[in-house]
Amino acid sequence: PISKTGRSVSIVQEPPEKKEEKEKCPNCEKDITLEEINKVLGDYEDQSYRTKIVDLINKYIKLGKQKNKELHINTCLRKAHFLSEIATETSLLEKKLTEGNTPPYYSQDNIKSLWPGKYTEIKKSGKLSDVASERPQKQLLNIVYGHKNGNKGGDDGWNYRGKGLIQLTGRTNYNSASDFLKKVFPDDYIDLEANYDKVAETKYAVLSAIAFWEGKSIYNIADISKTKETVPNVRQLVNSYDKNNTRTQKYFENAIDAFKVDQCKKDKVAKNNKKVILDFVGKTAKESALSEKTKNILKEVGEKSGNYYIAITSTARTPYDQARIMYDNCKSNLAEQRRTYAPPGQRVIDVYENNKTKSREVVIKLMEQKINDLGPSNVSKHLANPELLNTFDIAYGNLSDKTKFWNEMKKRTELDDILKENNCYHIQIKQK
Numbered sequence: 500p501i502s503k504t505g506r507s508v509s510i511v512q513e514p515p516e517k518k519e520e521k522e523k524c525p526n527c528e529k530d531i532t533l534e535e536i537n538k539v540l541g542d543y544e545d546q547s548y549r550t551k552i553v554d555l556i557n558k559y560i561k562l563g564k565q566k567n568k569e570l571h572i573n574t575c576l577r578k579a580h581f582l583s584e585i586a587t588e589t590s591l592l593e594k595k596l597t598e599g600n601t602p603p604y605y606s607q608d609n610i611k612s613l614w615p616g617k618y619t620e621i622k623k624s625g626k627l628s629d630v631a632s633e634r635p636q637k638q639l640l641n642i643v644y645g646h647k648n649g650n651k652g653g654d655d656g657w658n659y660r661g662k663g664l665i666q667l668t669g670r671t672n673y674n675s676a677s678d679f680l681k682k683v684f685p686d687d688y689i690d691l692e693a694n695y696d697k698v699a700e701t702k703y704a705v706l707s708a709i710a711f712w713e714g715k716s717i718y719n720i721a722d723i724s725k726t727k728e729t730v731p732n733v734r735q736l737v738n739s740y741d742k743n744n745t746r747t748q749k750y751f752e753n754a755i756d757a758f759k760v761d762q763c764k765k766d767k768v769a770k771n772n773k774k775v776i777l778d779f780v781g782k783t784a785k786e787s788a789l790s791e792k793t794k795n796i797l798k799e800v801g802e803k804s805g806n807y808y809i810a811i812t813s814t815a816r817t818p819y820d821q822a823r824i825m826y827d828n829c830k831s832n833l834a835e836q837r838r839t840y841a842p843p844g845q846r847v848i849d850v851y852e853n854n855k856t857k858s859r860e861v862v863i864k865l866m867e868q869k870i871n872d873l874g875p876s877n878v879s880k881h882l883a884n885p886e887l888l889n890t891f892d893i894a895y896g897n898l899s900d901k902t903k904f905w906n907e908m909k910k911r912t913e914l915d916d917i918l919k920e921n922n923c924y925h926i927q928i929k930q931k
Contacts, residue, residue, distance in 0.1 A: 524763050527574045530557040531582070538757035539582050539750055540591060548701075549591050552664070555705040559684065568683050570709060571718035574780070575763045576897075579754035580721035583730070584737050585664040585708055587747045605639060607631045613740065617643050648672055649858055662698035664708035665737060667691075671858045672711065673698070679710035711737075715859075716827060722780045722812050723922040724896020725760050727751055732922070735831040775801035780894070781812035783824070783881075788814035793889040793928045796911060804903035812923060813892040816881040822866035826851060826859065828921060839920045843877040880916075880927055887930055888915060892923040 536549050543549065556572070563570040572581050585591065607627060611618040621627045621642060630639045637657045644656035648669020661668045667676060673692045680688045687706060689697055697703045712718065720732050730751050735742040755761065775798040779786045789797075789811075801809050816824070825844075829836050829851045836848055850869045854862045875882035880890040895901040901924075908917055908926065915927035 524575065526759055526763065530560075531578060535578075535754075535757040536582065536591065539753045540586050543592070551701055552591055552705060555702060556709075559706065559709060563683060566683070571713060571716075571782075572709070574722075575758045575760045576725050577718050577721050579725075579751060579758045579760050580717070580729075580733050581712060582757075583747055583750040583754050584712075584717075584733065586750045587734075587741075587744055588661075588666045588737070589664050589704075591664070604634070605631065605636060610639070614643050644669065647856075649674065658695050662695070662707070663704040665711045667698055667707045667711060673707075675714050675859075676707045676710035679714055680706060683713075716782050716823070719781045719783075719812060719824070720827070720831065722810060722897075723894045725755065725763075726896050729896065729922060732831045736827060739830065773802075773807065775807050775809065778808065778810050779814075780810050781892075783813045783816050783820045784811045784891075785814050788885055789889050789891060790885070790930060792913070792930065793891075796913060796928060800904060800907045800911065804907040805900050806898045806904045808897065808899070810894040810897040811891055812894050813881065815883075815885050815890065816879070818870045818875050818882065819863070819867050821870055821875065821879050821882055822847070822863045825866060826863050832921075835921065840878075843873045844879065846873060847878055883927075885930070889928045889930060890926070892921075892925050894922065895919070895924050896922060 531553050533546065533550055533553055536553055537543070537546075540549075560570050560572055572578055605613070607618075610621070610627075610631060618627075621630055621639075626638075630636065630642070633639075637654070640660050641652075641654055641656035644650055644660065645652045647656075648659070649671030650656060650659055650669055655670060659669050659673055667673060670692055673695060676698075677689070677691045680691075684706065687702070689703070691698055691703065691707065698707045715736050717733060717736050720729065720736060723729050723732070727748055730748055731742045734744060734747050738744075741747075777786070777794060777797055786794075797809060801807060813824070825836065825847060829848060833848075833852075837845070840848060847866050847869050850866045851862060854865055857865075870878050870882075876884075880888060883890055893904075895904070898904050905917070905919075905924065908914060908924075911928075913929050915929045916925075917927070918925040
């Protein structure tokens, strides 16, 4: 985001992309195994359902590559976060997707704790005892979720209740998952909004989870750090009511070990070769957006500070990308965004807060419009002219010594600004 002073013209230009051979981690490229799943979740006597799940995940990761639409479950760290989330939601048990299709029993105390506003509303109606005691609790879900996530009332809360490995909820998410299938896996396309019970079937339980992970760009948050401090931010995008789930933390710790994240060869190969690797891992991280001058500065700083693997999560953005990222960050940690942005950015955040009940895409479009009205580079230096200023974010949780990196970067005369925010170092390098 923009520093408190300075302005620049909002032009996003990209020089012709230079193809470079990148060193890859063989573990990142490997199939997910049943053994790894069991390390995350613990052993379970009936392995048949977990086997089906892991086979389907691997199948669609490979199919995406064949179609040149690689899924972002393609690094050791991303696998760890993805598996931690689906483990939390369903424990990868078939019962959770069939019998578990009916929500757990919510007592009056549960309802009060989870949905205090709705609790008061139901209590005033005189139906609290009925709603809390019925099986299944169809009426409760219709009250709580009847007009959330694109639902239109009636039985929508029940019909579009959480299903699938990621517990997909609401018409908007069902429709978005359908759009994803149509674009990426057309042979498996089905209108999930019209056929909502399909999400509970094994195949679409997997596909809907992948669609949610990709559609919400959750991997961008996952890329930020291999430490568990990132887990609540990822969790917030999956289930905002459950951001501090201790089971997720435990699953993630298990997954770090299962997928050997701390030994990821991207980092190890770089250190052994004493060659700094710049890895562009985020959806808006484009190597072509950084000049050779900037890349050479990063390599020099990396070498001097002993950081041979540098994960870049974002570079130049379009106003739409800026709005999308701000939306996801606000949903993950609104207070942090309030601390981060200067007055123009605060006005964009106001748009988010004033329209939270609307669908994600609608709010992002409104935020994009506000960014354009204010002048994009007034909101974020990611929208500045890259010929004058290269702006990018580095995931400091993936640096081997972030303090040394910071100190070396501060010595550079080309540095315009460096900020610590959203678990990243936000860096601006002057080009002239």
